[in-house]
Amino acid sequence: MMKLWYKQIVSVVRLEMKKTFFSKRGLWVYLLAFAPVVLYMVHSVYAIRERQHLAQLATEHPISQAAFNDIKTGLSRDQVVEKLGEPYWQRTRYQHIGNEKERSFVFYKYTDGKNDVNYHFEDDKLTWINRRDPDTFPQSQLIFATSFQFYFLRLAIFFGCVGIFVNLFRGEMLDKSLHFYMLTPMRREVLLAGKYFAGLLATAVIFTSSTALQWWAMLWQFERGVIVDFLAGPGWTQFGAYLSVTALACVGYGSIFLAVGLLFRNPIIPTAVVLLWESANPFLPPLLKKTSMIYYLQSLCPVTAPPDKNMPPLINLLISPTEPATTLTAVTCIVLLTLLVLVLASRLARKLEINYSTD
Amino acid sequence: MKNDLITLDNVSRFYGEVLGVNRVTLSLPPGITSLVGPNGAGKTTLMNLMAGLIRPTRGRIRVLGLSPTQSHKLFGLVGYATQFDSFPKGLSGFQFIYSFLRLFGYSNSECKRLANQVIEQVGLSDAAGRKVAGYSKGMRQRIRLAQALAHDPRVLILDEPLNGLDPLVRSETINLFRRYATEGRHVLVSSHVLHEVDMISDQVVLMSGGYVVAEGQIQGVRSEIQERPVKILIHCKQPSMLASKAFEQDYIVEAQLLTEGSGVLIKTRDADRFYRLLNHLALNGIDIEGVTPADDNVNSVYDYLIGDEEKVSP
Numbered sequence: 001m002m003k004l005w006y007k008q009i010v011s012v013v014r015l016e017m018k019k020t021f022f023s024k025r026g027l028w029v030y031l032l033a034f035a036p037v038v039l040y041m042v043h044s045v046y047a048i049r050e051r052q053h054l055a056q057l058a059t060e061h062p063i064s065q066a067a068f069n070d071i072k073t074g075l076s077r078d079q080v081v082e083k084l085g086e087p088y089w090q091r092t093r094y095q096h097i098g099n100e101k102e103r104s105f106v107f108y109k110y111t112d113g114k115n116d117v118n119y120h121f122e123d124d125k126l127t128w129i130n131r132r133d134p135d136t137f138p139q140s141q142l143i144f145a146t147s148f149q150f151y152f153l154r155l156a157i158f159f160g161c162v163g164i165f166v167n168l169f170r171g172e173m174l175d176k177s178l179h180f181y182m183l184t185p186m187r188r189e190v191l192l193a194g195k196y197f198a199g200l201l202a203t204a205v206i207f208t209s210s211t212a213l214q215w216w217a218m219l220w221q222f223e224r225g226v227i228v229d230f231l232a233g234p235g236w237t238q239f240g241a242y243l244s245v246t247a248l249a250c251v252g253y254g255s256i257f258l259a260v261g262l263l264f265r266n267p268i269i270p271t272a273v274v275l276l277w278e279s280a281n282p283f284l285p286p287l288l289k290k291t292s293m294i295y296y297l298q299s300l301c302p303v304t305a306p307p308d309k310n311m312p313p314l315i316n317l318l319i320s321p322t323e324p325a326t327t328l329t330a331v332t333c334i335v336l337l338t339l340l341v342l343v344l345a346s347r348l349a350r351k352l353e354i355n356y357s358t359d
Numbered sequence: 360m361k362n363d364l365i366t367l368d369n370v371s372r373f374y375g376e377v378l379g380v381n382r383v384t385l386s387l388p389p390g391i392t393s394l395v396g397p398n399g400a401g402k403t404t405l406m407n408l409m410a411g412l413i414r415p416t417r418g419r420i421r422v423l424g425l426s427p428t429q430s431h432k433l434f435g436l437v438g439y440a441t442q443f444d445s446f447p448k449g450l451s452g453f454q455f456i457y458s459f460l461r462l463f464g465y466s467n468s469e470c471k472r473l474a475n476q477v478i479e480q481v482g483l484s485d486a487a488g489r490k491v492a493g494y495s496k497g498m499r500q501r502i503r504l505a506q507a508l509a510h511d512p513r514v515l516i517l518d519e520p521l522n523g524l525d526p527l528v529r530s531e532t533i534n535l536f537r538r539y540a541t542e543g544r545h546v547l548v549s550s551h552v553l554h555e556v557d558m559i560s561d562q563v564v565l566m567s568g569g570y571v572v573a574e575g576q577i578q579g580v581r582s583e584i585q586e587r588p589v590k591i592l593i594h595c596k597q598p599s600m601l602a603s604k605a606f607e608q609d610y611i612v613e614a615q616l617l618t619e620g621s622g623v624l625i626k627t628r629d630a631d632r633f634y635r636l637l638n639h640l641a642l643n644g645i646d647i648e649g650v651t652p653a654d655d656n657v658n659s660v661y662d663y664l665i666g667d668e669e670k671v672s673p
Contacts, residue, residue, distance in 0.1 A: 004464040011461040018449055176445040182412055183441075183506070184462040185434040354412040355374070 005193075008186045012194025013201065020164050020202035025171070029163045029203075032156040033210040036147060040217035047221040051114075057088050058113030068110070068117060075126045077106060080119060084110055087119075137226055141238075144218050145303035148211075148242060153297055154278060157207050157249045164203050165257035166267045168195040169352075179354045188349040196258055196342065203250040211246045215239055234302070241302040248300065248334050252293040255338040259345040262352065286322045296334050299324035362424040363389055365409060365514065365545060370418030372404055378569040379404035383418070385564060385574060387547065391540045393556040394549040395661065396566035402549040403442060405566070406516050409547070410439045422514060435463075438507035442518040444499060446491045452478060452502050453487040456509050463510055473509055480535070481505045482528060496523040504532065514545040521548075521555055533559050565661055577660060587663045588612045589630040590653035593637070594622040596646040604640055608632070624653065 020026065067083050081087075087108035094102050106121040120128035172178035181191050219227050227235075260270045278294045289295045298305075325333065365387040372379035380401040394402040407413045408420055411427030420426065425433050446455060456474040465473065478487045481501040486494065491502060500523045507515055515536075521529050536546045536559055550556050556563060557577065565573040595601055602614040602623045610633065613626040627633040634650075641647050654660075 007464045008462055011458065014461075015447060015458055019447075023448075175448075176443050177447050179412060179441055179443055180447055180459065181462065182430065183410070183434055183439050184459065185431045186462055187431045351414075353414060354407065 005187070005190050008184075008190050009194040009197060012181070012186075012191060013198040016168065016195060016198030017202065019171075020168075020198055021205075023167075025167065026163055029160045029206060032160055033206050034213070036152060036156070037210055037213040037217055040214050041220070044217055044221035051221075054111045054116065055113050057111050061085055061088065063110060063112060065112065068112060071119070071126070071129065073126050073129065077108075077121050077124045077126075080108065080121075080126060137222060137230065140218055140222075141303055142306055144214070145301060146305040148214075148245075149298055149301055149305045152207075152211070152214075153245070153249055154294060156210075157203070157246065158253055158275065158278065160207060161199075161203055161250060161253035161257045162260075162267065162271050165196075165199045165254045166261035166271075168199050168258060168261055169349075170261040170265070170267060182354055188352065189346040192258070192342070192346050192349045196254065199258065200250055200254050203254060204247045207250060208243050208246045211242050212239075215242060238302040241300065245297055245300045248331065249293070249297050251338050252297070252334045255341040255345070256293070259341050259348065262345055262348045289322050290325070290333070293334065293337065295322075296325055296330040299330045300327060363543075364421075365423070365547070366419075366421045367405075367408075368419045370408060370415045370420055372408055372413060373416045379413075380408070380566075380569045383571050385571065387545065387562070387564075389540070389543045389545050390561035391536055391546045391548060391559050393560040393563045394547065394566060395551065395556050395563055397551055399568070400566040401569040402566055403518055404569075406439070406441075406518055406547065406549060410437060410516055412439075412441075434512075435510070436512055437514045437516060438510065438512035439516040440503040440507035440518060440520055446499075446502075448492070449490065451488050451490055452483055452494070452498075452505075455491050455502060456505055459506055460509055473511075477505045477509045478502075480508065482531065497525060497528065500524055501528065508535075512544075514547070515539060516547045518549050519551075521550065573660065587654075588626040588628050589633075590659075591625045591627065591630065591633065592622060592649075592651045592653045593625065593647060594649040594651075596648070598623040601640060601645055601647075604645075605633070605636070608636060622648075 063084055070083055071080060087110055089109040091107045093105040095105065096102055103123055104121075106124070108119040108121070110117045110119070116132040118130040118132065119126055120130070169178065219230075256274060257267070257271070260267050260274075264270050278292050281289055281292045281294050284292070324330075365385070367383050367385045370383045371381045378401075383401075383405065394405060396402050404413070408415055409422055409427060411430045411433055414428065422433060423436055425436070427433055447458070450458065453474055456478060457470050460470040460473055461467075475484075475487075478484055481504050483498060483501050483505065486498055491499065494502065500520065504517065504520055507517060517536075521532060524532060533555075536548065539546050540561060548556075548559065560577065562576050563574065564571055593601060598616050598620060602616060602625075605611045605614045605623075605625055608627075610629040611625060611627050613624075615624040615626075617623065625633060630652075637647065637650065654663075
């Protein structure tokens, strides 16, 4: 019997793969998944070119560190130029404020070959010095963690799973082709399992590839030595953790949206409810937090995303801090939640009728 | 209970407030059974109920002893060609049947063999490599039939299977049904084309407005309609004499001479007695060339039972 079920599941997966991977309806899922890869790549290319540009400028107009250290606010423009030479970039702006006489604002840019140093003059007096650090490795890691947890998990994978898993049943009811499976001696539970695995395979391949490419694109801008050191340290573990969290998100959200596709004719409202629940997670009391998928997924992320500095203090007060779950607890809870949803979905599938005219 | 029957026991199905079928009780033996009725009569609902695609609101169904809810057992025995004109996207005719058979658990080589065999059987070998989406209506009908036949089922349920087929394929398909029926299998066919039903059916189920209005062998059904005189067409050399002799009998309602003078149409309340009279007349010199019952066909029966309000295609 198990052998027959296995054969049937493999056959369903084969049939569904074409639809899930190559349907025109699902192109937006690829866009959601791979948009961050493009952004990381563009950023890396820009950072590399910027670094090369600064190094070239520094070679052509070398400025000592001591000369930079000599520059203090209050100096005149001529004094700055005398110490550092002409800037490699400048801009001047004039402004009238009320009846006051015209004021001038001048910006100079210098470089030590690695960093940009910006000087801001008001009426020829240096009023502000800004040293723009290049992207450092820890900074990039934080950016990656933030984008992964707040965009990739909560939106890209979430909506990607909506697009793929909801359509596994609902899409076929709309196309009036679901009866193809119903005319075979296959248990509905086996059909559900086949469709779930097909959706899981598709989403896991799409989104874990995206995670891997994002990771590679994020690292790309750094020198080889930095990357090798990182990988020799926590690098591979973090990489593995991000891939696992991505796959687990597909496992969890996939089961939920498969059930949504079976239960609801219009998946928009239940999807909005789940999205609201997942988004409200930081504000939920600790016990309720543990009933959302995102809590366990975030607990498994290797780098904690920094809190949003721009969040209004009042909203900040509403956030309920909770200890992240341990890896074992998080994985177990995601798997149990998934199994529970799949069992419920299989009960629905058993009662499913082919009644296209009413859909 | 005999396990070679399809039985429905007081089966009703409602779609919310709308009646699908109501209080249907049937016991169908092997052979070709036609479900006849106009659109909305409940034929497809009844077939979907037997195939377990929908569940009855009330009542009990058994197909060869199996409940249709046991789809994993049922579809080993049942092949269903639905009216739904949608197919999984991107598949060729061969892939469609092959993938379908894979879901039965057959091996790769067995699926290929069975798929090729059944595609040949429905005459689609030349088009097997083409995408189903590009098939004509008749070809789609045939590939659906191939799908129903592919696993060699004991029960074939076919929803309007002859629609869109050209005369040659139609005749081949009818022969196929007959062959299946003579092998002791069930062939359940829905149709609203009555002369077709007459040609192929061993028994008919007449439906109207969700109810079964008559069932059984068509002649049997006709003989049960007592209030309508039976029409019998007699071709003979002396039609006037035959008509006058017939009129002497009290069970003869009408005798109408055919315009070309080749015979007479008799309407009688007692066909058995009239046939005995006919034998007597033949022995006494009236040269009878042919006797044809003129209204023991599905069309007349349907007309008598349901009337003109729901006339089906002749």
